[in-house]
Amino acid sequence: MKAGMIQAVNELAGLNHLHAAGHICVLKDAFMYESAAEIANLTSSDKFDAALAIHLYKGGRLLQGSRIPFGIIFGGTDVNEDIKCKEKRQVMGAVLERARFAVAFTVEMKELAAAEWPDARKKIYVQSQGIKTAPSETFDWYRFLQNAEINAGPVHLFLLVCGLRRVKDPLYLVEAFSEWHRKDPSVHLGIIGPAVDPLFTSEVKERVKRAPGVHVLQELPQQELHAALRSCLALVNSSISEGMSAAVLEAMDLEVPVLARNIPGNAAIIKHQETGLLFSTPQEFVLLSKSLMNDPILEKEIVTRAKEYVEKHHSWEGERKTYQSLVQRLQ
Structure with a gap:
């Protein structure tokens, strides 16, 4: 057929x-x-x-x-x-x-x-x-950071993976994250995904230019994106609305912590503090991110349970x- x-x-x-x-x-x-x-x-x-x-x-x-x-x-x-x-x-x-x-x-x-x-x-x-992930084994993380113009040294990179359109709300965390970066230069937020809405993409890029610590990154092939995810600190989702985010599920499968906006589509697949972290405001996102960075036991428990969830239900x-x-x- x-x-x-x-x-x-x-x-x-x-x-x-x-x-x-x-x-x-x-x-x-x-x-x-x-x-x-x-x-x-x-x-x-x-x-x-x-x-x-x-x-x-x-x-x-x-x-x-x-x-x-x-x-x-x-x-x-x-x-x-x-x-x-x-x-x-x-x-x-x-x-x-x-x-x-x-x-x-x-x-x-x-x-x-x-x-x-x-x-x-x-x-x-x-x-x-x-869900089926296959990270590239030849992905060069340090070159990726250089291309993103992220300085060498301690780097805690959060990746927001989405098509650039308004419903994904990639600008939701920009101001709060940039303020956090000014206090802690090691934290960076990378926004990566296709330019689904060209006009909105231009708006995002202009806004990010004025936000230290936030970067619009070049789109990557799927295997390289999975490798980048595996090397970052956490996957971020800030959408206004979701059906079921493949990026969230892929991060869970790759044993990468997920911080997602507390909306029905995300809450349907994430249990707060069990398989991921759900936030309702940019300020709460920052607080939860800090707790994740400072609590390796919490991180390990979350990624372990998230991996088990994906294997069982997806x-x-x-x-x-x-x-x-x-x-x-x-x-």
């Missing part, structure tokens, strides 16, 4: 799962298209058999009127944020009505969607993200079986 994968993000693990089952997959970024007609022309001319969209609104809206069967994978923004907009909600409802199946990362996400669209409940499946093989099974519904 030849399937089109329409997504609103830069990467999709499910693509590997479908390739492994023998399907021919073509990955398309939803931001490259403005209308459903463009996708209809694409799927018709290239003779696609089915489609799978990421994000009920961003990807799903492009499948309105599609002649081929399709499935939907919820993101975080769709059921957490887009659902608040009447126009987007109507589009999402129409897309979900026609979808053969939908996938939510958590039971909570499924219930949010089912409360809005009760008739779709039976076609919504819950499958958490499967199986790569389990995710593969689910998607390979669901795609049969598109044939």
